[in-house]
Amino acid sequence: MASCPQTAVGRLAALARARFAERADGYDRSAAFPAEDFADLSAAGLLAAAAPRAYGGLGLGPQQRVTLPLWEMTTHLAAADLSLARCWEGHTNSLVLIDALGTAEQKRCWFAGVVERGEIWVAWSGEPQAPKPGEARRFGTTVESVAGGWVVNGTKAFATSATGARWAILLVNPAGPGGARHAAAGACDELLMLVCDLTDPTVTVDTTWWDPLGMRATASHVVRFDHTFLPSGRLLGEPGSYLSGQWQTAFVPHYAASFLGAAEAAYAYALRYLKHQGRTGDPYVQQRVGRMAVNTDSARLWLRHVAGLWDEGRLDEARIAGSRARHAIEHLAEETVQHCIRACGARSLVRPAPVERILRDLTVYQRHDDDDHILATIGRAALGERHDPSFHKP
Template sequence: MQTSVLYDRQVYDPQTLLDHLSQLTQEEFAPRAAQYDQTATFPAKNFETLFDAGLHAPAVPIKYGGLGLGHNSDILTLWMMTRELAKADLAFTRCWEGHTNIQVLLTANANDAQKQRWFEGIVQRGEKWAGWSGEPLSKVPGQTSGIGTTVKVVEGGYIVDGCKVFATGSDGLQWAILFVSTAGTGAVRHNDGPAHSVLMLACDLSDPSVSFDSTWWKPIGMRGSVSYRVQFDQTFIPKENLIGYPGQYLLEEWQTRFTPQYGAAFLGAAEGAYGYALAHIKKQRREKDAYVQHRIAKSMMNIETMDLWLRKVALLWETGQHQQAKEAGNRFRYLSEKLALDTLEHCTRMCGARAM
C-alpha cells in the first residue's frame, strides 16, 4: 500500500467525515458483505478502501498522522464511524473495532519509540491490528485438546507457547496485542491469577512460529470476522514489545473504554435491519397496516434510545467524568444488545405474515 491522503482535522469536520464514510458504506462495503460472509474471508478490500480514503487510522494521534479521535477528544465520532459500518457488515465492523481499539490502547500506553514504530506502519503502510485474549478453559462436547497459552520470561523478552481462539482478523492482520498471563492459561477473562500477571505483548504475525487454523471457525454468522484458532509455537516476543506495565489493562479497567464500541455496533446493525424492513414493507405497500405500524414505532424507539445512550456515554468521557463513563458504558453495552435483538425481532415479523 502507498501512503493515504489523511483527513486534516482543521479542514474536515466530523460530519463531513461521517458523510464520506456513509457513502463508502453504501457504495462499497454493503455490496461486498455477502461475498465475505459466504466465503468466510477477511474483508481486506474494505480496509484498503478505508486506507485510500484516509480513514484507516482514526484513533492515531494527529502528530503521528492520524485523526486523533479518542476518549479525551472526540470519541463520539469514532463510535459513530463504527455505527455506520455496522449498518452494512457487522463482521467487518468487528475487525474494525479491534483495529481501532488497539490504536486507542497504544496511544495511551505505548512509549514514544513504540508509537513511532507502530503508528508509522498503520498510517504509512495500512497495517492492521487486533487484540487477542480468547482462552476459554472449559471444554465443549467433542473437544479433546485444551486451549490456552503460557508465557515465560527469558533473556531479552518472552516466550509464548500454546493457542488462542476467537482471534478476530487472524491471517488478515499484520500485528496483534496478545493478552497473556505469567500465572498460566486463561489470559484476561479466564485466569484467576493476580492482576499484575497479565501482560500486553505486541506480536508480529509474520513470525513463522505463528500459525492459524481456519477449520476451527465454522459459525453460522459473523463469518467474515475470520476469528480463527491461532497457534504459538515457542514464539519469541522481544521485551521492547511489552506495552505498558504488568497488569495495566486490568488495574486501569481498560475494557470499560471498549465496551461502548459493541453498543455502537449493535445500534448500527439494528438500523441496518430496520432500513431493510422499511424498504420491504414499502414495496409491499403495507405501511398502513396497524400491526406493522406498531412494530415500526417500537423499532424507532429502540434505535432512538440507543442513540441517546451512545451520546451520553461519549459526553461523559469527553468531559472527564471517567468513573461515570465506565459505569454508563457497561449499562449501554447491556441495553444495546437487548434493544438491537428486540428490533431484529420486530423487523422479522414486519416482513413476515400479519399472523406473526
C-alpha cells in the first residue's frame, strides 16, 4: 500500500510505461478488455484508489477531497492506452459513488471485493432513444418493483468493461427507458442506481454491436437483462440522488484527464521522433513543439484548478469549472495530436506508431459529450441563465 498519494501516482505511472503501453496495440487490434492491466493494478494495491483508507483504499478522489492524484493516475493510464483509462474511470467513479452514497454494510462488502479480490466496477446509463440509420434494434430498460427488490429487463448500450467488470451500477428509471441522460422532466426523482452482479446468468453480453473506429478495448458492448432480480439491498443511495447530488459533475473533468493523457502521449512521441530524425533545427517544427508544450501545460493547470475547487468544497464553482476544463482540454488535446502528426509526417500514422491509435481513440472518446452543448452550458452560466452542468441541457 502506498504511503502517500504521490507515491501511488508514481507507482502507477511506472506500470503504465513498463507494461500497459506495450499491451495497448494488442488490446486495440483484438478489441479485448485490458484484463492483464487491471490484474497488475490490483496486484500493486492501486485498484482501490478511490476507496476510503478506512476500507483499505488509498482515499483519493473528489469525495475524499484528494482529487488531483486520482486524475493524475488517469492521465498516466491514458498516455499508455486511452481505452484502459476509460475503463479505469468507470471503475473509480463507481467507487466514488459507493463512498458518497453507500450504506456502511455496502461499503464494507463492496470495497472488500475490490481490495481483497480485485473486483472491477462500472456504472452504466446508456440507453439511446432512437436507432441510428440502418440499425434495427432499440435500446432501453424497464424496471418493475417487486417484493424484496426490482426486476430489470432490456438492454444497455455503450456498456464499458462489459466483458471485464464484476459489478455494474445500473442507472435505470421505473418511469421508462432512457437512463440518466434522457430522464424526462418530472421523472428525475425516480432515477435509481441498482447494483448488478454481472455473473448473474440472466445478464448476457452481445459482442456483435461494438465495432467502433477507436476506444475498441473498452469492450463497450450491448448488455441484455432478462428478468434480472436485484434485491433491495442493491439500491445505492436514495431514488433520484444521482441527479439531485449532481454527481455527474464530479466525473466531467475526469474525462478531461484522459484527454490530457492522449495529448501527452502524442507530445512525447513527437519529441522522440523529431530528435531521432534530426529535425529539431526546423523553425516550423519548433513552433509546433512549442504549441504542444503550451497546450499540455495549460491542460494540467486546468485540472489542478478544478481539483482544488473540489478539495476546498467550493462545489458550485467546481461544477461549472469542470465543464470549462472539459471543453478547453478537449481542444487542447485535439490540437496537440494534430501538431504531432504535422510535425512528424505520415509515418507517425503507420502502425506500430501509437499516434494512429491515439488519434482514433481520442476522436471517439471526445464524442462522449457534445462539446457544442458543453460550451452553451458555459455560456448560460456566465449569463446567469438556467443551466445543467451535469448533462449540459438547458
